[in-house]
Amino acid sequence: MPASILDRVKRGVVVGDGGYLLELERRGYVDSGSDREKVGTGKGSGQFTPEVAVENPDALRGLHREFLTAGAQVLQALTFFGTREKLGRAGFGEQTEAINAAAVRLAKEVAGDDALVAGSVSRTQLFEREGPGAAGHVRDLLKEQIDLLQAAGVDFLILETFFHLAEMKVGLECAAASGLPVVATMSFRPTLDACSDGHSPAECARQMADGGAALVGANCEQEPARMLPILRAMRDAVGGRAGIAAQPSAFRTTDQTPCFTKLPQFPDDLETIQVSRRDFRAFGRQARQEGIGFVGGCCGCNAVYIRALARGVAE
Ligand SMILES: [Zn+2]
Numbered sequence: 001m002p003a004s005i006l007d008r009v010k011r012g013v014v015v016g017d018g019g020y021l022l023e024l025e026r027r028g029y030v031d032s033g034s035d036r037e038k039v040g041t042g043k044g045s046g047q048f049t050p051e052v053a054v055e056n057p058d059a060l061r062g063l064h065r066e067f068l069t070a071g072a073q074v075l076q077a078l079t080f081f082g083t084r085e086k087l088g089r090a091g092f093g094e095q096t097e098a099i100n101a102a103a104v105r106l107a108k109e110v111a112g113d114d115a116l117v118a119g120s121v122s123r124t125q126l127f128e129r130e131g132p133g134a135a136g137h138v139r140d141l142l143k144e145q146i147d148l149l150q151a152a153g154v155d156f157l158i159l160e161t162f163f164h165l166a167e168m169k170v171g172l173e174c175a176a177a178s179g180l181p182v183v184a185t186m187s188f189r190p191t192l193d194a195c196s197d198g199h200s201p202a203e204c205a206r207q208m209a210d211g212g213a214a215l216v217g218a219n220c221e222q223e224p225a226r227m228l229p230i231l232r233a234m235r236d237a238v239g240g241r242a243g244i245a246a247q248p249s250a251f252r253t254t255d256q257t258p259c260f261t262k263l264p265q266f267p268d269d270l271e272t273i274q275v276s277r278r279d280f281r282a283f284g285r286q287a288r289q290e291g292i293g294f295v296g297g298c299c300g301c302n303a304v305y306i307r308a309l310a311r312g313v314a315e
Pocket of ligand 1 (some may be wrong): 019221298
């Protein structure tokens with residue numbers, strides 16, 4: 001039996017992958033929702049959903065192979081935004097089981113014995129759309145998806161891109177019931193010092209560790225250098241009770257708007273704010289000295305960035 005994510009993190013920095021949806025959007029296989037709505041306003045229909053797993057499985061399989069070849073030790077199944085309600089808004093609700101199962105199957109097929117497979121569980125968007133009263137519905141949706149991911153055979157779960165700590169806590173409850181190891185990462189937007197329901201990175205880290213996450217951290221929205229202070233605050237807050245995970249984006253943000261999804265370049269001008277792969281190599285080098293156990297990429301990264309990251313980790 002291959003070593004678990006927990007054992008691997010104890011032995012050294014583990015390299016992940018990402019980001020699938022934006023890379024596959026660039027290749028023409030994922031719908032960004034551009035021109036139909038302002039993405040992220042919460043009025044959305046089908047943006048950035050993972051139906052590519054059943055619509056164009058070869059495209060997803062190929063990207064998994066690229067990440068594995070680049071040095072990823074973990075492949076994330078493309079199940080981001082894969083809850084029934086979100087898929088339903090995109091017109092794929094009836095394929096919830098098929099999409100989640102296919103995404104895990106493809107990742108496992110490519111991973112073989114060479115990488116672990118993580119099920120990706122993201123925010124539902126219902127806290128943004130409906131407020132904290134959505135918690136009960138969110139619990140049903142996340143429980144259903146986590147059951148599907150577990151049945152499909154993921155090795156562990158990555159809870160990612162949650163804006164509200166309250167929603168993350170619902171996700172952690174559902175994840176704990178599965179018994180699978182959990183990596184939990186919040187995304188900080190529009191400010192770096194608090195998540196959408198007002199908790200500091202340190203407080204998020206403590207509560208995620210309390211909720212059973214083996215690794216806690218941040219993903220998406222910022223480039224590595226801007227994410228680093230968040231990760232340090234989280235590391236200092238948990239004091240070794242949990243490991244630290246980081247999956248930064250590859251877009252250059254600003255002091256005024258430190259989150260790329262709030263910049264005017266999102267989603268159609270992102271090429272103009274791409275950071276260099278060198279930033280990811282440097283981040284890989286920093287990971288060990290900063291006490292980060294798991295590093296990957298998020299939006300804007302492709303295999304070139306993950307290769308650079310893996311090289312940096314190895315230096
Ligand atoms: Zn992202």
